[in-house]
Amino acid sequence: MDQVQMWKQIATELEIESHQVKVTVGLLEEGNTVPFIARYRKEMTGSLDEELIRAVEERFRYLTQMNQRRKEILRTIEEQGKLTEELQAKIETVTKLQELEDLYLPYRPKRKTRASVARERGLEPLTRILASTRDLHKIEQEAITFVNPEQGIESADEAIQGAMDILAEELSEDAEIRKWVREYTWNHGVLTSKGKDSEARSVYEMYYEYTEPVRSMPSHRILAVNRGEREEFLKVKISVEEEWIFAHLRKWFSIPIHTYLEAVVQDAYKRLIAPSIEREAHARMTEQAEEQAIHIFSENLRHLLLQPPIAGKIVLGVDPAFRTGCKLAVIDETGKVLHIDVIYPTAPHNDLEGAKKAVLALIKKYQINMIAIGNGTASRETEQFIVDVLKEVKQKLYYLIVNEAGASVYSASKVAKDEFPDLDAARRSAVSIARRVQDPLAELVKIDPKSVGVGQYQHDVSQKQLTESLTHVVESAVNYVGVNVNTASASLLQYVSGVSGAVAKNIVKKREELGRFSSRRDLQSVPRLGAKTYEQCIGFLRVTDGGNPLDKTPIHPESYHITEALLSKLQIEPVEIGSDHVKQRLSAVDVETMAGELDCGVPTLQDILEALMRPGRDPRDEMPTPLLRSDVLKVEDLQIGMKLQGTVRNVVDFGAFVDIGLKNDGLVHVSKLSDRFVRNPMDVVTVGDIVDVWVLQIDQDRERVGLTMVESALPKQVG
Incomplete structure (x- = not known):
């Protein structure tokens, strides 16, 4: 090819x-x-x-x-x-x-096989006789002539067996036969799993006596069964109705089957074809399941990264804990740390008064606008404490629960140590929680994508493929949003198109020398940022307060001459871009005609027009804003049929987990996401969506709640 x-x-x-x-x-x-x-x-x-x-x-x-x-x-x-x-x-x-x-x-060169031994003994001619006549007497008579004790052939039966071994191998290696059996097994095979010890307690008990068609088994069950087999709780096999396969294999011979050839057919399939095809089918199931799991993780990660920032707020970040106390971090509108503290409102200390006094003092001193509480250990107890504190605050102050997955990974990382060398890991974690509110993307890029808590079975898939896919997602999200080159960390910059980790550090170092970049051209002086890297990255880097207004847009400098010619034709000054009257003039442009006049492509001109109409646009602003709270919800407060608002935290094959303000997220099963059939939950919801749900089931002992997004799914007495 x-x-x-x-x-x-x-x-x-x-x-x-x-x-x-x-x-x-x-x-x-x-x-x-x-x-x-x-x-x-x-x-x-x-x-x-x-x-x-x-x-x-x-x-x-x-x-x-x-x-x-x-x-x-x-x-x-x-x-x-x-x-x-x-x-x-x-x-x-x-x-x-x-x-x-x-x-x-x-x-293919082979190790020693029964067929290769038979060939070495000179039995290949007997295979032609075996496959060309139905006269069993003639076959047996011919076989006698191949008896040769010196070659290890003691009898006619041994000679016939050797010839059958050769035929079985030839049949099993026929490419068309293997292709047919492979597809038949995929379309009609059934996976069966059994418990190695039916009395053993494990999370795999539902698979102790389990069967499901190979072709339709969903990815989460495939990966669960694989893990159960790997941990030696399950025995797994793929089986298929053999008679149809035997019937097809019989057609390989040019004569009607006789006793010896029937034995060849069964031996070829059972000994040589079935084991390898079963392995292939299992591998294909696993590959498709891994692809689906990685796809779900990637999509969830993308939506998590693109959560809208809550800019311009002074945030109090709270990292909850019991024994070691709740760590506090106050950060200003730019993410700068203003104050670090620790309080002990939870058991075993229960210093509610001292903790309340400390938080109220911080709110007053720093004019805090918002409180971010991590959702880890002691989260709900800390939430109740914060709600009680807010009742004593005159101004309206909201809090939100932040998914702190990966915060501990970040806080112990070299990036965090370099950023906050004087803080311990727990206090760094409180800073990370606060910053996730202000700019989720800028903070989450500092964390290994596998640790952000929006996947399923991520440890059961190819780690290389998972890492590649998640890295692509982060890179795509960063470049989609664009990066302010005067505020971005090296962690964020290294995901910009064409920028390596070393170049990212050099950009930050150069910025520290200059104070700030005043134009995109300044980046050409950054060490190791050559012409090709500049071409690849510069359109995604923004200089928001520089001398050239185009530097704050996603317009690439290679298209500045087209942009300037457009503005000149429309009698618009560059400093005017983004204003309402400019938007009106730009929206009236006939793109096809103007592209011809400017000698540029229509897609490029469309992008230029969009950038000029909204030069400071952050695409994340179009996403649903985080759900803010002012009171706590307990499982005891719930009733079947109660309507609530919640935030989608994770989407998996079988449904979506929604944060409604409880310790554990509620589950909306895939069958309860819509009043129509849903094959893929992502067709209905994504991470970060704010959704209306109704309480369907309550398990107070385990604090688990079943939810529905379809009101008609409620029991009739509460619907």
Whole structure:
């Protein structure tokens, strides 16, 4: 398969044009990043988005590796003197690696097998007789002539068995047979799991006597069963109705089956085909389950990162705890730490009065606008304490519960130690909780994405693939939002298109030397930020208060001349961009005509117009704002049918977890997300959504609540 065929193959799979694949591959090979291509090379790619560009990149890599494997296989078979024109044509046109390996299987160097031993003993001619006649007497008579004690063949029966072994191996290595059995097993196979010890207590008890069709088993159950097998609680097998397979395998022979050939069919399947096909089916199930789990984690992470910032607030961050006390951190509107403290309102200290006095003093001294409480240990007890404190505050003051997943990881990291060398880990955690309110993206990029608490079964999937996928998500989110180069940390800057960790540190160091960057051009003096890096990153970096108003927009400097020509035609001064009258003039532009006059592409001009109308736009502002609270909710307060508002904290295969203000998030099962059938919960809700829910079930002992987003799903007496 040459490069042109590869482009056509990818285009067909992704339902795009071949030239789009060609151009995209070329741009990637030139060292351009995916966010840069998606944003600033739309004319070239036909406006492919990041998802499609990554798909092109992945498929091209796969087909390139497959081509290398194809060449190795052709060379090996040719060296054996067994490469026919027909076989070569099949190898050169196959598009799946598995099918390529099937074609190579008969020629692959093998360890000693029953068939290879039989061939060494000279029994191959007997296989031709076995497969060409139904006369059993003739077969047995011919077999006598192969008896040779010196070769280890003591009887005619042993000779026939050896010939059958050869036939069984040949049948099992037929590429078309394997392909058919593989698909039949996938479409009709059933996974069965049994408990190794049916009396043993474990979280896997529902799988002790369990069966489910291979093809329709959802990813979370596949990964759960895999873990149960790995931890030796379960025995897992994939089985299929064998008679249909035997019937198909019998057709491989050119004559009606006789006793010996029937034994060959059964041996070929049971001993040689079934074990490997079962492993393949299990691997395919696992691969698809991992892909789904990684996809869910990635989507949840993206929505978490894009939670809208609550800017311009002085925040009191509270990291709850029992014995060691609640750590407090006051930060100003820019995230600067103003005060660090610790209080002991919870058991075993129960110093409610002292803690209340301290918090009230901080609220008064720093004019605190908002309180952020981490949702970890002692969270609800601390929440109740804060609610009691707020009753004594004259001004209206709200609090919110912040998902503190990963805060402890951050607080013990080198990044946190470099940022706050004089604080211990717990106090750093309180700062992180407060900052997550002001700018979730800027704070969360400091944490390993796997630790932010929006995944499921993340320890049961390929860690390499998970890391790659989550890194892409963080990179995509950072570049989608854009970065203020005069305030961003090195942790945030390193996710900007084209910027490495070393360059990110150099940007911060240069900023400290200059005081601040006054224009995008200033970044050209940053060490190791060369021309290619500048091209890739500069459109995503903002200078919000510099001399050139275009520097605060996502317009790339390479398009400044187009922008300036546009503004000149419309008689608009650059300093006016973003004003209402400018928006009106820009919205009236005929894009097609103007693009022709400016000699630029329509997509580029559309992006320029959007940027000029809203130069300081933060796309996160369009997301639902966090749910603020002023009172606490207890499980004892709940009643079946009660309507509540909550925040979606996590979305999984089987539903969504919603924070309604209790210690544990309530679960909305996938069947209760909508009054219509829902295949994928993400079609209905995403992390951060504010949703209306009704209480469906209450388990006070375990403090678990079942919720519904469909009011009609409530019992009739409360509906």
